[in-house]
Structures are given as structure tokens and as C-alpha cells.
Amino acid sequence: MYARGSLWAAGLLLAAGASMYAQPASQTPAQAQAPDVPAEYKEVLQYLARKGDFAANVLKVNVPRSDVPVSVAGVVTPTPFGFGGWVAMTKADGGNEVLMGDLVLLQEEVNAVMSALLENGIDVTALHNHFFWDEPRVFFMHVHGYGKAMDLAHHLKPGLDLIGHVGKIPAGNSAAAAIEGKLDAEKIASIVGHQGEQTGAVYKITVGRSDLEVKEHGATINARMGLNTWAAFYGSNENAVVAGDVAMLEREVVPVLKALRKNGMEVVAIHHHMIETRPTIIFLHYWGKGPAEKLASEFKAALDELGAAPRTN
Numbered sequence: 001m002y003a004r005g006s007l008w009a010a011g012l013l014l015a016a017g018a019s020m021y022a023q024p025a026s027q028t029p030a031q032a033q034a035p036d037v038p039a040e041y042k043e044v045l046q047y048l049a050r051k052g053d054f055a056a057n058v059l060k061v062n063v064p065r066s067d068v069p070v071s072v073a074g075v076v077t078p079t080p081f082g083f084g085g086w087v088a089m090t091k092a093d094g095g096n097e098v099l100m101g102d103l104v105l106l107q108e109e110v111n112a113v114m115s116a117l118l119e120n121g122i123d124v125t126a127l128h129n130h131f132f133w134d135e136p137r138v139f140f141m142h143v144h145g146y147g148k149a150m151d152l153a154h155h156l157k158p159g160l161d162l163i164g165h166v167g168k169i170p171a172g173n174s175a176a177a178a179i180e181g182k183l184d185a186e187k188i189a190s191i192v193g194h195q196g197e198q199t200g201a202v203y204k205i206t207v208g209r210s211d212l213e214v215k216e217h218g219a220t221i222n223a224r225m226g227l228n229t230w231a232a233f234y235g236s237n238e239n240a241v242v243a244g245d246v247a248m249l250e251r252e253v254v255p256v257l258k259a260l261r262k263n264g265m266e267v268v269a270i271h272h273h274m275i276e277t278r279p280t281i282i283f284l285h286y287w288g289k290g291p292a293e294k295l296a297s298e299f300k301a302a303l304d305e306l307g308a309a310p311r312t313n
Contacts, residue, residue, distance in 0.1 A: 035054055035055060037052070037053065037054040037059065038054065038059075041054055041089070043150060044061070044089070044149050047153045047154070048061060048156065048157055055224065056222055057091060057220070058090045058224035059149075060086055060087075061087045061088065061101075062084065062086055063084075063085035063086055063104070064079050064083065064085060065079060065084070065104040065138070065163075066083075067164050068104075068136065068164075068169060068170070068172075069170075070134060070136070072134050073132075073241075073287075073289065074175065075177070075178070075235075076173075076177060077241070078199075078200055078202050078234060080199040080200060080202040080232065081232045081241075081243060082130055082131070082244075084104070085102055085163075087101030087143065087156060087160075088100055088101060088224055089149060090220065090222075092146065092217035092219035093217050095148070096148060096217065097148065097149050098144075098145075098216050098219040098221070099145035099147075099152050099156075100142070100143070100144055100221070100225050100226050100273075101143045102141070102226065103141045103143060103159075104138060105138070105139050105141055105163065106138060106166070106170070108167045109163060109164075109167075110127065112162050112166045113141065113159045113166070114159075116158040116159040117158075119158075120154075120158050121145070121147075121155045122152075122155050123145060123275075124141060124144075125274060125275045126140075126271060126272055126273050126274075127139060127140070127141050128140060128271050130268065130269060131268055131285075131287060132266070132268050135176070136170040142226075142273045143159075179240070181238070182201075182236060183203050183233055183234075183235065183236065183237060183240060183292055184237050184292065185233075187237075187292070188292055188293070188296045191293060191297055191300055192300050192303065193300065194207055201234055202232050203233045204230060204232045205231050205233075206223065206228050206230040207228060207229050208222060208227065208228050209223070209227050209228065209247055209281075209306070211307050212227070212279065214227055214278070215278075221277060227247055228245075228247055229244070229246045229247050229306065230244045230245055231296075232244060235292065239289075239291070240291065240295055241295075242286075242295040242298075243285070243287045244285070244299065245283055246286070246302055246306070247283055248283070248306065249281070249282070250279075250280055253270065253282050255308065256284060256306070259302045259304070262301070263298035263301050264288065265287075265288045265295075265298045266287045268287055269284070269285040270282065270283070271283060
């Protein structure tokens with residue numbers, strides 16, 4: 001049992017551990033202080049020819065879709081707004097690794113990548129949208145694996161290598177426009193109650209579920225493995241957009257939905273990301289547009305429903 005909102009005081013994840021869109025160590029003080037990448041994980045990054053970072057006992061491999069010009073509801077959206085795919089590994093029983101990830105794919109890429117992963121021993125655990133009104137259409141494929149780090153890297157590589165190489169990348173919506181201006185990140189953080197990380201024009205707040213103990217094969221499934229709630233803000237103080245994801249227990253789904261809809265936030269998807277993990281975690285994706293302070297308050301209302309004691313009525 002947890003008092004309403006109590007987990008958030010304890011559940012804030014440092015930016016170095018929370019970001020799905022890691023930056024070079026020279027660019028952010030938090031990441032400059034992150035632990036060195038262990039040798040076996042350096043080998044994984046080298047083999048996959050990908051950048052990544054290590055923190056909170058998790059290797060995060062970046063698979064961003066900066067090659068795809070995406071707009072949402074006529075707004076040109078930067079990659080960190082929700083299009084930075086990733087794969088993560090953490091230690092499990094017997095020297096093995098649990099692997100989880102979220103790959104960002106064009107609809108033309110979905111089945112080719114899926115077949116390559118399945119044929120090489122990587123599980124596909126979910127496939128869905130995170131947005132409405134996105135041009136071109138983008139889908140998100142969640143993946144899972146268990147085994148030795150380099151074995152998993154070998155299993156992953158055929159699928160990862162197809163990303164961006166299945167047909168022609170669409171040109172995007174020529175009528176879409178970026179939002180000019182700058183966000184008051186400190187004001188957003190003060191409303192939400194958590195600090196975030198600035199990546200280009202996007203300010204992202206990520207909060208873990210430290211109140212939940214989620215394990216698989218002895219591995220702790222933490223925020224860097226995908227067990228987190230986040231909000232990405234972009235635009236100006238007067239005209240902003242927000243998108244994000246809420247990680248919920250089953251009993252939290254309806255209260256979170258009510259909080260978001262009461263405050264005018266668009267709910268765009270409800271689904272699972274992981275299978276065979278206990279307790280069951282449900283994920284909800286949302287999008288909104290308006291003044292940044294209003295969007296921050298709407299996100300905070302959803303946060304306040306997480307960790308709340310079960311209702312009796």
C-alpha cells in the first residue's frame with residue numbers, strides 16, 4: 001500500500017540513468033559521471049556498430065530514427081520527442097542477460113525486421129502505435145531475449161541492420177512546421193515535481209517505478225529496462241506539445257485514464273510491452289498540445305494516480 005504520489009518522491013531516476021536518448025559523455029555532466037561501460041558491453045556496442053551507455057547495471061544501446069522526418073498533427077517533431085529506439089541488457093541468473101527493447105519502425109519495415117529477429121532467436125512481445133496523426137506512420141516493436149551478451153548481440157544484428165534499409169525512407173509532410181520558441185524547463189520541472197533532461201529542443205522527464213519489484217530470471221527490470229513513466233515536451237511556453245508513456249499496475253489504468261481525459265489529454269494507446277513479468281505492467285501513451293504549464297499540470301495529474309492506495313468505491 002502506498003499513499004497517493006508517495007512513490008514519486010522516492011522514484012525519481014537520475015537523468016543519466018533514465019534517458020532513452022543518451023548523449024555523448026562530453027555533452028552532459030550527469031552522463032560524464034556515469035560508470036564506465038564494462039568490457040563485455042563495449043564488445044556488444046562495437047559489434048552492433050551502435051552508441052550506448054551503462055548505468056544502473058543496464059547497458060542501453062541507442063537505435064534512434066533520426067533518418068525519418070516525422071510530423072505529428074502537422075508539427076515537425078525532433079527524434080527525442082519519442083522516436084529514439086533502444087535495446088537494453090542487464091545481468092540475470094547464471095551469467096546470462098535479460099534483453100528488452102523498443103524499436104521504432106516504418107510500417108514497411110515491420111514484418112521484415114520481425115522475421116529477422118524471430119528467425120535469430122529474439123522474441124517479439126508487442127507491436128503498436130504510440131501516436132495518432134503521425135506522418136509517415138510509425139510503429140513500435142518491443143523485443144525480448146535471454147542469454148549471453150554477445151550471443152544476444154549476434155541474434156539482434158540481422159534485425160537492427162534492416163532498420164532504415166527496407167524500401168525508400170518517406171520524405172515526410174512538406175506542409176508540417178516546427179514550433180518556434182523555447183520552453184521554461186525549470187517551470188515544467190517545478191510543476192511535475194521532477195527534473196528532466198534537455199536534448200536539443202526537447203525537455204524530457206522520466207520517472208521510474210521504484211515502488212515495484214519486477215524480476216525476470218533474477219534480473220531487476222528497472223527504469224532503464226523500460227519500466228518507467230515519461231513526458232517529452234517540445235515547443236514554446238505558449239505553444240507546446242507533449243507525448244509520453246505511463247507505466248501502470250492493472251488497478252491504476254482507469255484512474256490514470258480519468259485523470260488524463262478530465263484534463264483534456266489525448267490517449268492514443270493502451271497495451272503491454274513485456275510478457276511473463278510479474279506484476280503485470282500496462283503502458284498507456286498520450287499526446288497533447290497547448291501551453292506548456294497546462295500540459296505539465298495534466299501530466300502531473302496522471303503521475304499522482306500512480307502508487308495510490310486502491311480505491312474502495
